[in-house]
Amino acid sequence: MDPSQTKALTALEPFIQTVLTSKSPTPRFLADIITRATSAQGTYIFTELLQLEQIQSLQSSPEFKNYLTLLELFSWGTWEDFQATTGLPSLNEAQTLKLRQLSILSLAASPSFALTYANLLQSLSLSTPSELESLITATIYSELITARLSPITNPPVVHITSTAPLRDLRPLSLGHLIKVLETWEGRCAYVVNDLESQIEGIKASARKRAAKEATRDALLENALKEIKSEAKDTTTGQGAGARVAGPGHRKGHAGFPVRTVGGGRKNKGANKRDLEETEDDGEETFEDAPESGLTDDGMDVDEGVPIPQSSTAGGRLAKRRGG
Numbered sequence: 145m146d147p148s149q150t151k152a153l154t155a156l157e158p159f160i161q162t163v164l165t166s167k168s169p170t171p172r173f174l175a176d177i178i179t180r181a182t183s184a185q186g187t188y189i190f191t192e193l194l195q196l197e198q199i200q201s202l203q204s205s206p207e208f209k210n211y212l213t214l215l216e217l218f219s220w221g222t223w224e225d226f227q228a229t230t231g232l233p234s235l236n237e238a239q240t241l242k243l244r245q246l247s248i249l250s251l252a253a254s255p256s257f258a259l260t261y262a263n264l265l266q267s268l269s270l271s272t273p274s275e276l277e278s279l280i281t282a283t284i285y286s287e288l289i290t291a292r293l294s295p296i297t298n299p300p301v302v303h304i305t306s307t308a309p310l311r312d313l314r315p316l317s318l319g320h321l322i323k324v325l326e327t328w329e330g331r332c333a334y335v336v337n338d339l340e341s342q343i344e345g346i347k348a349s350a351r352k353r354a355a356k357e358a359t360r361d362a363l364l365e366n367a368l369k370e371i372k373s374e375a376k377d378t379t380t381g382q383g384a385g386a387r388v389a390g391p392g393h394r395k396g397h398a399g400f401p402v403r404t405v406g407g408g409r410k411n412k413g414a415n416k417r418d419l420e421e422t423e424d425d426g427e428e429t430f431e432d433a434p435e436s437g438l439t440d441d442g443m444d445v446d447e448g449v450p451i452p453q454s455s456t457a458g459g460r461l462a463k464r465r466g467g
Contacts, residue, residue, distance in 0.1 A: 148188075148287060148308040155186035156193060163198050174202055175211040182218050183238040188246065188288070188310040190219040220312045222247040223268050244268050245283045249311050252289065252304040261300040273300065 159181040163169060169177075178199070181187055193199060194215055202212040210231050217226050223244050226232060235243065251257050251267060261273050270276050273295065280302055283289050290306040313321065 146309050148310060152187060152189040152310055153192065155184060156181060156189060159184070159187075160193055160196065163193070163196055166198070169198050171202055171205040171208040174199055175208040178211045178215045179233075179236075179239075182215065182242065183236055185238075188242070188308070189312070190215055191312045194219050218243060218246065220250075220314045222250050227269065241279075241282070244279060245286065245288055246311065248280070248283055248304075249288060249307045252307050253311070259302045259304060261295070261302070264302060276302075 159177055163174070163177055166173065178193075181190065181193055199212065199215070202208050210233055213229065214226075214232050217229070217232075218239075224247070226235075226243060247268060248264075251264070252259065257263065257267075261276060264270070264276055265273070268276070268279065270279065277293055277295070280289075280291055280293060284291055288308045288310065289304050291302055291304040294301050294303060
């Protein structure tokens with residue numbers, strides 16, 4: 145049971161016990177019980193009192209039968225029903241406030257009723273928006289509704305988000321209730337089917353994205369393998385090309401070959417022109433060349449082939465001296 149129902153039944157229990165413990169309650173006594181019960185603070189459920197045999201006996205009393213009708217209105221009726229029913233006893237201030245508050249619960253539960261200021265003022269027989277706002281505020285503090293006022297909207301409305309389950313069913317309203325529940329069931333089934341369809345669509349999209357990502361990763365992995373393979377082949381080719389020259393191929397600084405002419409300076413039999421060319425070639429040495437296999441000039445040179453004296457200026461000079 146909802147806490148609000150428990151609280152309301154607790155407030156009504158003393159009046160039920162008073163009726164049950166009375167041996168021979170008179171119609172006037174029962175009418176007074178109805179007036180006190182509907183005026184008491186915290187009493188919002190009246191079915192348990194209405195179903196008592198003693199209270200139902202008022203139907204046979206022409207003078208107090210209208211009190212039974214009034215109790216029925218507090219159980220499931222509205223302020224408009226009270227206004228439309230003739231011969232009912234007048235209400236005190238507490239009864240008026242309570243019946244209007246209970247009417248708000250019924251109006252909020254009606255899907256066809258727009259909770260505008262104008263509609264509520266008419267249904268509750270109020271004169272000004274301030275009276276309506278005071279009534280809504282009192283109903284909120286009584287924990288009957290959860291609501292918010294919007295007086296500056298066009299039109300001004302009351303937003304009721306929840307109501308306490310304190311209203312009873314009207315007689316012969318079970319068929320209508322079944323139709324309402326069937327409609328609600330159909331809407332729930334439609335929502336569930338729509339959600340399942342959306343979930344399946346999301347799963348299908350996720351599978352497509354996963355397949356695309358897998359294809360992309362495979363292409364990327366193959367491309368990386370090809371790049372690594374090409375880089376390895378290039379490195380292997382450069383190493384083989386460096387060995388082609390063989391051990392007899394000499395290089396100078398930074399791998400440049402050194403040119404020697406006629407054995408360089410070690411060939412003392414070379415003529416002056418050869419010596420000058422050798423000296424010119426010596427200017428190509430590098431101070432920072434490797435130390436192994438270098439001459440005094442810092443260059444690795446081959447031994448020149450001796451030049452016959454008969455073909456040099458030195459040979460002619462020797463002949464003159466000999467002659």
